[in-house]
Amino acid sequence: MDEFQEILQDFLVESFELVEKLDEDLVELESNPEDLELLNGIFRVAHTVKGASSFLNFDVLTHLTHHMEDVLNKARHGELVITPDIMDVILESVDLMKTLLEKIRDTSEDSGIDVSACVARLDKVSGGTGEVQTPVSDAPIEQESVVEEELTEDEDEPDYENMDPDEIEAEIERLLQQRQEEDKAKREAKIAAGESVPAPPPSPDEVAQEQEEPKEEVEAESKPVPLTPTPAPVKKEEPVKSDVKAAAPAKRAPAAVEQTIRVDVKRLDHLMNLIGELVLAKNRLIKINDDVEERYEGEEFLEELNQVVSIVSLVTTDLQIAVMKTRMLPIGKVFNKFPRMIRDLSRELDKKIELVISGEETELDKSIVEEIGDPLVHIIRNSCDHGIEMPDERLAKGKPETGTISLKAYNEGNAIVIQIDDDGKGLDVDMLKNKSLEKGIITEKEADTMSDKEAFGLIFKPGFSTAAAVTNVSGRGVGMDVVKTNIEKLNGIIDIESELGVGTSLKLKIPLTLAIIQALLVGVQEEHYAIPLASVLETVRISRDEIYTVENRSVMRLRDEVLSLVHIGDIFEVERILDSSEHAYVVVLGLGASKLGLIVDSLVGQEEIVIKSLGDYLKGIEGVAGATIRGDGGVTLIVDVVALMQMAKGVKSTAMTDNASQEEHSHEKTKADDYTVMIVDDSKTDRMIMRKALEPLGINLVEASDGQEALNILKQGEHNFDAMLIDIEMPRMDGYTLANEIKKYNRYKNLPLIAVTSRTGKSDRMRGVESGMVEYITKPYSGDYLSSVVQRNINFKSEFL
Amino acid sequence: MSDKLKQIIDKQSEQQNLAIEHSDDIVQLVGFIIGEEEYAVPILTIQEIIKPIRWTRVPQTPAYVLGVFNLRGSVIPLIDLRLKFGLGAKKHNEETRFFVLKQGGEVAGFVIDRLTMAIRIKKSDIGPAPDTMAGDDSMIDGVGKQDDRILTILKVNKLLERDF
Numbered sequence: 001m002d003e004f005q006e007i008l009q010d011f012l013v014e015s016f017e018l019v020e021k022l023d024e025d026l027v028e029l030e031s032n033p034e035d036l037e038l039l040n041g042i043f044r045v046a047h048t049v050k051g052a053s054s055f056l057n058f059d060v061l062t063h064l065t066h067h068m069e070d071v072l073n074k075a076r077h078g079e080l081v082i083t084p085d086i087m088d089v090i091l092e093s094v095d096l097m098k099t100l101l102e103k104i105r106d107t108s109e110d111s112g113i114d115v116s117a118c119v120a121r122l123d124k125v126s127g128g129t130g131e132v133q134t135p136v137s138d139a140p141i142e143q144e145s146v147v148e149e150e151l152t153e154d155e156d157e158p159d160y161e162n163m164d165p166d167e168i169e170a171e172i173e174r175l176l177q178q179r180q181e182e183d184k185a186k187r188e189a190k191i192a193a194g195e196s197v198p199a200p201p202p203s204p205d206e207v208a209q210e211q212e213e214p215k216e217e218v219e220a221e222s223k224p225v226p227l228t229p230t231p232a233p234v235k236k237e238e239p240v241k242s243d244v245k246a247a248a249p250a251k252r253a254p255a256a257v258e259q260t261i262r263v264d265v266k267r268l269d270h271l272m273n274l275i276g277e278l279v280l281a282k283n284r285l286i287k288i289n290d291d292v293e294e295r296y297e298g299e300e301f302l303e304e305l306n307q308v309v310s311i312v313s314l315v316t317t318d319l320q321i322a323v324m325k326t327r328m329l330p331i332g333k334v335f336n337k338f339p340r341m342i343r344d345l346s347r348e349l350d351k352k353i354e355l356v357i358s359g360e361e362t363e364l365d366k367s368i369v370e371e372i373g374d375p376l377v378h379i380i381r382n383s384c385d386h387g388i389e390m391p392d393e394r395l396a397k398g399k400p401e402t403g404t405i406s407l408k409a410y411n412e413g414n415a416i417v418i419q420i421d422d423d424g425k426g427l428d429v430d431m432l433k434n435k436s437l438e439k440g441i442i443t444e445k446e447a448d449t450m451s452d453k454e455a456f457g458l459i460f461k462p463g464f465s466t467a468a469a470v471t472n473v474s475g476r477g478v479g480m481d482v483v484k485t486n487i488e489k490l491n492g493i494i495d496i497e498s499e500l501g502v503g504t505s506l507k508l509k510i511p512l513t514l515a516i517i518q519a520l521l522v523g524v525q526e527e528h529y530a531i532p533l534a535s536v537l538e539t540v541r542i543s544r545d546e547i548y549t550v551e552n553r554s555v556m557r558l559r560d561e562v563l564s565l566v567h568i569g570d571i572f573e574v575e576r577i578l579d580s581s582e583h584a585y586v587v588v589l590g591l592g593a594s595k596l597g598l599i600v601d602s603l604v605g606q607e608e609i610v611i612k613s614l615g616d617y618l619k620g621i622e623g624v625a626g627a628t629i630r631g632d633g634g635v636t637l638i639v640d641v642v643a644l645m646q647m648a649k650g651v652k653s654t655a656m657t658d659n660a661s662q663e664e665h666s667h668e669k670t671k672a673d674d675y676t677v678m679i680v681d682d683s684k685t686d687r688m689i690m691r692k693a694l695e696p697l698g699i700n701l702v703e704a705s706d707g708q709e710a711l712n713i714l715k716q717g718e719h720n721f722d723a724m725l726i727d728i729e730m731p732r733m734d735g736y737t738l739a740n741e742i743k744k745y746n747r748y749k750n751l752p753l754i755a756v757t758s759r760t761g762k763s764d765r766m767r768g769v770e771s772g773m774v775e776y777i778t779k780p781y782s783g784d785y786l787s788s789v790v791q792r793n794i795n796f797k798s799e800f801l
Numbered sequence: 802m803s804d805k806l807k808q809i810i811d812k813q814s815e816q817q818n819l820a821i822e823h824s825d826d827i828v829q830l831v832g833f834i835i836g837e838e839e840y841a842v843p844i845l846t847i848q849e850i851i852k853p854i855r856w857t858r859v860p861q862t863p864a865y866v867l868g869v870f871n872l873r874g875s876v877i878p879l880i881d882l883r884l885k886f887g888l889g890a891k892k893h894n895e896e897t898r899f900f901v902l903k904q905g906g907e908v909a910g911f912v913i914d915r916l917t918m919a920i921r922i923k924k925s926d927i928g929p930a931p932d933t934m935a936g937d938d939s940m941i942d943g944v945g946k947q948d949d950r951i952l953t954i955l956k957v958n959k960l961l962e963r964d965f
Binding site for chain 1: 866875
């Protein structure tokens with residue numbers, strides 16, 4: 001069974017490839033009906049599929065291809081001229097063939113699809129001669145001879161790979177039977193003559209030999225060959241069968257020297273995963289190298305390390321590109337089904353349309369090639385149906401009668417651009433808006449403020465359709481919505497340009513690969529997030545005054561556009577502990593046809609990241625596309641830009657609005673215990689002394705035993721501190737470092753830090769000032785002195801006492 | 802001398818046989834403490850036990866999902882069992898461990914307060930979960946009694962099941 005499955009897989013792969021080629025050839029044939037070379041090629045495809053399918057017992061498929069073959073054979077011999085009508089029938093049968101193949105792929109059988117109507121039409125085309133109706137078994141014999149004539153030039157042996165294997169078997173069986181009878185007769189004759197005959201069973205080799213050269217046997221048939229009358233050879237047909245199968249591709253190989261090998265996609269995926277790990281390790285190595293460089297500046301071994309690191313990183317990058325390339329397929333694989341589609345559509349719509357394809361050799365990752373097909377079908381259908389006008393209309397407008405749709409692909413940086421242009425009537429902005437209003441997709445207000453570009457984007461809204469009537473081709477208002485979803489899934493960007501009466505141009509910009517991507521790392525509070533660079537249009541630094549609030553939503557003006565803004569912290573529920581500064585960074589995200597400004601606290605940089613899944617337990621978290629491991633070993637979440645844009649609609653942006661109230665709150669002091677001071681000292685006694693000195697003021701005191709703890713307390717944000725008393729020498733984090741850390745947070749920029757230390761040296765004082773300490777109290781000190789310094793620094797009003 | 806040796810060898814093999822005979826009736830568990838209670842999971846479901854490392858918060862999840870962490874290149878979710886069992890959060894200390902449990906294709910890390918020990922317990926000493934707690938939704942597989950201790954044996958597949 002497994003062997004059968006394997007053969008079946010090979011058959012399917014081969015057949016799909018052949019059929020794909022067939023479509024292309026047939027359309028070309030229609031324009032060059034005289035091209036014998038082309039006809040022969042097409043005939044051979046039908047023939048090969050027929051042969052293989054009968055071998056695998058797909059009767060329906062065999063039946064169909066057999067009749068196709070008949071028609072094509074007639075055409076090949078000049079008995080039939082290919083007219084568009086005949087071509088319609090042939091194309092129909094090719095379609096049917098594809099359906100059958102798909103059925104076989106999904107269910108391993110081809111029953112349940114009715115081909116009789118199509119077969120009848122094929123028969124009609126081939127002249128209704130009786131022979132088409134003849135059963136499969138004898139027709140191929142005529143075919144066989146034809147093929148042989150054809151191929152004898154390049155092959156001495158008859159072309160058995162094209163021979164119907166069933167037939168071979170039947171033939172062998174027939175021959176065996178015949179011979180056995182002859183043998184028997186002969187033996188009887190011999191026995192009658194009194195001789196005993198040894199009866200050696202034939203070796204499998206011999207049987208194989210017979211298989212390979214049945215023709216000779218037919219000639220040799222009359223010669224008596226000693227053979228046992230046992231059915232053994234027939235039983236051996238199993239291995240023989242596979243022999244024939246193995247022989248077939250081998251024979252074909254020399255004809256076109258095979259420069260490629262077929263590799264299981266799983267293996268490539270695995271390779272890609274390994275490379276991913278390597279990229280992560282490389283990132284880590286670079287980070288370590290930087291650290292080491294900082295620490296051992298000027299050491300000799302550094303240069304050597306540097307060299308190794310750069311070689312490793314260079315090779316990793318090359319390796320990654322090389323493996324990526326093995327997964328690449330030319331986009332022509334998708335493009336080549338369109339000539340046929342355009343042909344069908346133009347006949348159906350009574351329009352004259354020409355398709356110009358360029359850049360079909362441009363390569364894309366396999367997974368993307370698979371996803372891109374559907375959107376392109378919808379776009380091209382749309383162009384044919386809505387874009388290109390009827391021929392008379394075109395002539396009236398002074399355009400050539402035949403409309404042109406051009407489909408081209410090209411590389412642009414780390415992305416591939418697929419551009420679909422038509423010279424049709426273009427998009428009418430007013431019409432788009434009116435239609436959308438009618439269908440309730442937008443409100444009147446939105447319509448008024450909408451730019452032309454945004455209006456073009458309306459065609460991607462679900463439920464939208466500009467077609468006056470629903471036709472077979474389009475108008476149900478689902479197609480373009482599919483385009484948008486699929487392109488967004490690939491992190492692609494759609495750009496539409498259109499001029500009324502002149503044409504429409506659609507650009508799809510898609511990243512080259514999906515597994516390893518370039519990302520922009522952004523920071524919000526203490527967290528980092530990675531945004532796929534493909535979705536980032538630009539980043540801008542703005543000040544708070546540039547943010548406006550319109551209907552509870554933050555917006556900003558970006559050149560001549562109004563960009564809605566959302567804070568990444570609002571989307572990802574980041575606790576706003578530390579204040580954001582006067583300035584903010586806006587990452588302008590572009591996806592499909594829409595844009596959004598994402599406010600972040602900081603931009604960290606650009607990095608190559610490997611997408612890892614969050615696993616089943618955490619899958620489907622809104623706004624998170626996956627995770628990646630950074631150079632420092634930490635995990636960073638990757639933003640799902642599609643989901644983020646959806647989420648942004650629901651978030652009432654609080655971007656930079658909440659801190660005003662906070663400040664007010666902290667400024668209003670009406671009684672002593674509105675004040676809070678933190679004491680940071682590792683010695684419990686010292687903390688006690690300070691507490692004793694400050695307690696009489698009636699203010700709140702919070703204690704921390706070292707810098708780290710103090711910082712954690714600050715981060716928790718439970719208290720609004722008015723000052724901090726900091727010891728310099730402490731375990732884990734000393735006073736200077738603590739002061740430096742605190743000053744990094746905007747909210748605490750103006751928090752008075754008072755050093756309380758036994759270090760009295762001048763340089764110590766200097767360091768204190770450098771790290772942002774405002775006062776320097778040396779131990780020992782009097783309680784009153786400490787109290788007065790604190791009072792001064794927190795603006796303590798004496799009336800509270 | 803050789804007799805003695807023989808005796809010892811015999812004794813050893815006897816013991817081995819005994820162990821093999823009884824292995825069917827014995828369940829091996831690893832016990833740990835969350836809050837005041839001792840819990841246990843089958844030893845074979847434990848991929849590893851590590852000291853706390855850095856993790857990254859994941860938004861839109863319940864509080865008990867602390868986030869994800871990097872375990873030698875794999876991104877693994879981290880679940881705080883204290884929070885999951887309705888206890889208050891506690892600062893991680895020297896005894897806190899991450900329990901990495903694996904069943905089927907599912908892997909997740911669980912924060913526990915303290916490890917106790919590996920436990921061999923007879924099947925007959927494991928009783929069913931209390932009626933009020935039993936059922937398919939319950940996380941409790943059974944209750945083990947050993948000496949004066951009571952162990953709550955947890956269903957690993959339930960722990961690894963996403964319930965939000």
